[in-house]
Amino acid sequence: MRRSRSILRALRGVALGFLVTTAAAAAEPPAGATSCSGCHALSAKVETPVPPIRGRDPAEIVAAMRQFRSGERPSTVMGRIAKGFSDDEIQAIAGWVAVQH
Numbered sequence: 695m696r697r698s699r700s701i702l703r704a705l706r707g708v709a710l711g712f713l714v715t716t717a718a719a720a721a722e723p724p725a726g727a728t729s730c731s732g733c734h735a736l737s738a739k740v741e742t743p744v745p746p747i748r749g750r751d752p753a754e755i756v757a758a759m760r761q762f763r764s765g766e767r768p769s770t771v772m773g774r775i776a777k778g779f780s781d782d783e784i785q786a787i788a789g790w791v792a793v794q795h
């Protein structure tokens with residue numbers, strides 16, 4: 695009994711931690727987020743020809759991803775990439791990318 699209660703407490707800690715880290719700097723990237731770094735450098739030490747997205751306002755990233763996905767914003771590759779993500783996933787990725795530096 696006591697054991698299961700402490701497991702519950704631990705789980706609650708994990709859930710809270712998840713919320714906190716997605717809002718702030720997450721150590722663990724959400725699903726799909728690491729795929730972005732193949733083209734968009736997620737560190738100031740790396741330069742790429744594609745526009746940097748790290749440190750940008752998450753709302754801006756979400757808006758751009760939605761526009762790429764719908765085709766409203768023309769793109770070479772982002773339209774195809776954005777189609778692979780749900781709104782929730784895009785939001786999680788945007789929140790994480792925004793705090794990379």
Ligand code: HEC
Nearest residue numbers: 726729730732733744745747755758769770771772775787
């Ligand atoms: C294969 C390379 C590639 C990958 C992987 C990639 N991008 Fe892009 N991204 C681009 C290119 C190229 C552009 C410029 C628009 C275009 O031509 O598609 C761009 C543009 C963007 C922009 C608009 C930036 C601006 O300032 O206009 C955002 C936001 C963005 N990408 C987010 C993401 C996210 C989030 C991921 C990961 C889920 C990702 N990208 C993965 C190549 C990539």
